[in-house]
Amino acid sequence: MKPTFLSSDEVTSEAIREMDRYWNSxxxxxxxxxxxxxxxxxxxxxxxxxxxxxxxxxxFRVRFRxxxxxVVDATGFDFTGRYLDEIxxxxxxxxxxxxxxxxxxxxxxAASRVIWYLKGGDRAEYDLGVWPLSNGGxxxxxxxxxxxxxxxxxxxxxxxxxxxxxxL
Numbered sequence: 001m002k003p004t005f006l007s008s009d010e011v012t013s014e015a016i017r018e019m020d021r022y023w024n025s026x027x028x029x030x031x032x033x034x035x036x037x038x039x040x041x042x043x044x045x046x047x048x049x050x051x052x053x054x055x056x057x058x059x060f061r062v063r064f065r066x067x068x069x070x071v072v073d074a075t076g077f078d079f080t081g082r083y084l085d086e087i088x089x090x091x092x093x094x095x096x097x098x099x100x101x102x103x104x105x106x107x108x109x110a111a112s113r114v115i116w117y118l119k120g121g122d123r124a125e126y127d128l129g130v131w132p133l134s135n136g137g138x139x140x141x142x143x144x145x146x147x148x149x150x151x152x153x154x155x156x157x158x159x160x161x162x163x164x165x166x167x168l
Contacts, residue, residue, distance in 0.1 A: 011111050013127040013148040019046055020109060023131040023144070032107050035133040035142045051145040053084075055104045061085065062100045062143075071147055096128065103130040104140045126150075 011017055022043055026033035040047060048070035054063045062084040072078045079087045084096060095112050102110035111129045127148040132140040 011127065011129070013129075013150060015046055015049060015146060015148040015150070016111055016127050016129040019043065019050075019129055019131065019144070019146045022046075023109065031138055032132045032134050032140060034136050036135075038133070038144065046146060049146050049148060051147070053100070053143050053145060055100070055141055055143060057104075060101065060104070062097070065142075070149065074147070074149055099128055099130040099145075100143060103132040103143050107132050107138070107140055 048068045050068045052066040099110040130145045133142040
């Protein structure tokens with residue numbers, strides 16, 4: 001997998017843009033929104049692609065608290081309650097970890113386009129966005145992430161002909 005980190009004007013995924021608008025509406029005058037401000041009904045159509053994760057700082061780790069159904073379908077299993085470093089193959093963790101680190105330490109959203117090489121030499125792409133949240137302070141202790149598979153879904157049958165990206 002090869003990541004491309006995107007500036008906000010390079011993001012083409014409407015789902016990523018929609019989540020970004022929602023996140024910005026929640027933060028108001030603050031630096032980052034509170035996790036308690038999230039309302040599932042406000043992002044109903046995005047929920048299948050959403051992941052909610054706790055950020056641990058010493059050492060830095062990402063623990064998935066909630067994993068949307070479309071993410072489960074794409075990865076082949078529900079990794080709720082698991083850590084990123086427990087589910088990602090060692091060579092695949094980089095682009096994901098970097099997005100989570102950017103969001104946690106800069107308190108700003110991060111977006112990446114992940115290029116996925118499929119069997120048979122096909123190349124597919126999907127977008128990942130990560131937005132920081134807090135429990136009422138300025139420290140990021142939770143993030144909301146969204147994986148947009150619109151580009152992958154253009155590849156007919158991609159769910160059935162590709163190896164799973166992550167393994168237990």
